[in-house]
Amino acid sequence: MARTVDHNKPASIKDVAVLAQVSVPTVSRYLNSPERVSREKRDRIAKAVKLLRYRPNPIARALVKERTKTIAVLSTNTTLFGQSQTIFGIEERAQKAGYTLNIGVLSPEAGEQSRQRIQSILDQNPAGIVLLDYDQVSDDAFAYVNKDLPIILIAGNRKSDVTQISMQERDGGYAVTSYLLGLGHKTVYHVSIPGGAGGYSRLAGWRSACEDAGVPAPAPIKADWDPESGKRIGSALGRKPEVTAIFAGNDEIGMGIIRGLNDVGRRVPEDVSVAGFDDHPIAKIWNPSLTTIHQDFFKAGEKAFDLLKTEIDDVDQGRGRTDDWNRLVELPGHLIERESTGVPRS
């Protein structure tokens, strides 16, 4: 046993065999069907595997490469409108290209739990990753993602060295706020979605529109994802006569706010204008139908898959990283005026 082990490269199956004093086929048999290896040799091999930190994964990965055409999709609460629509868009394109989706739901308990969740997804060797960076939890999760893999981010603050689809939410927040101010409202109250209040957010756009118009921006109020929280906030705001215009961080919250306003006798839009964000399918049939910023989540999902596929092709064809790995693709929303907003009563 005069062989030396080169510590500069990962241990090979041969290194394990040498250290365990067994043949290479025995190690292979141990990995494949351990019950066919004697207990004594099994113990020696297990010890050698541990000592050398031998990882059979690269071989396994190469062998199974053609079979696991999966895309890892990382997202918080997949039942929310934006998340579910985006995933549907990714799936639609993935399906045509012969890929399937492996979904990893990021729990609100971030940190170590997110890290473990992401690791269990990455352990399955996806061809690439799409991270729906729609709130603080998913934004934090970016730290745990393997940056060597093809990856696309949707939304979130701009990161370096990654291709990202911007939904231009800041511009959307700016547009809807400016629209309300343009109708003659003295200011616009903002009820924000949970998490994510970075420079690119809806909230930042609202604040900036107030600043540019020279009107005071009242302290934003934070809602949670349940529309019931919008209803409570709507009733509270409805009791303040100075409130005449509200921009809700999403449509579900906006619809809850309208209900809450109605409950305390304020009519929409006669007494208070309310605008939402996203263009939820129910927003257009709400009574009154909801003014909102239309966001094309489905298209963002489709686009994310297409961008990811060019990175995957770079890897498959050994081209390394092209410019496609660091792009910013803009997918702006647009204002849809409906019945829930109007000029203030003088």
Place this chain on the structure above:
Amino acid sequence: MARTVDHNKPASIKDVAVLAQVSVPTVSRYLNSPERVSREKRDRIAKAVKLLRYRPNPIARALVKERTKTIAVLSTNTTLFGQSQTIFGIEERAQKAGYTLNIGVLSPEAGEQSRQRIQSILDQNPAGIVLLDYDQVSDDAFAYVNKDLPIILIAGNRKSDVTQISMQERDGGYAVTSYLLGLGHKTVYHVSIPGGAGGYSRLAGWRSACEDAGVPAPAPIKADWDPESGKRIGSALGRKPEVTAIFAGNDEIGMGIIRGLNDVGRRVPEDVSVAGFDDHPIAKIWNPSLTTIHQDFFKAGEKAFDLLKTEIDDVDQGRGRTDDWNRLVELPGHLIERESTGVPRS
């Protein structure tokens, strides 16, 4: 080279090495990183692999076995409330047990396309399958599923030799219809969801409640998944003065119907009572809040994973099929009375 090859068992890596006149580690290297093997040896190994029909996959599968703990989830449109909630419930339990979800979306174009989609999911060796049997497309898809794998069906008509979770939708349809008739309405109109109108459905429960009460059941009207279709149907029904009670196949359609009724001057519940199904999060903040049947989709998802896990354990522990593979688990909904229903004006 006096070794003989035993044709009764699959060729091993050692057989390949012997035939190619190279060492086992060289074959391993060839499989792992062929560029590190000389062209001449590469050709010999390739020939030996072909001649012996050597399949490295079983080894690879064994190596990755512990890592690919995935559950295949088959569903139509994953953005719909019931589907997305159920998947969220499955994920929640799967995550705790160290499994990840592989999502296969079944397109409305059933038949061959569904078969291919399911095959590409099954090719990735999931530990088990959950089929969300919520409409005709998913019901048809059951034919293409590999019955050897652990599988759980949620909803749908009762199949044989499979464990199935019944949401008792027929009972729900019966309960809500009986409730409306009990308020004094002469009959109840039904606006149904697309697909699935089997014996266990909401529609069947409605029809049966009408029959049992001895009232005529008007021809059901079929909506599509977009709440806008509910709005159109609501306006049409609102123009018929004899319509005083409507049972909608789901809450989104129900909310659309209320909006459509309002648009033609009919008030809810004063002129027309409207009930939905599912208990969508927006139903409780709608104005008026919507009477509905609460369905616990999240719990159905959790339960499906738990049941699937017992089947997976049977396989892992070589116990074969126990009774757990052919159970019917009932998860009944319940009526929630809200503001959208009331006694008819005499």
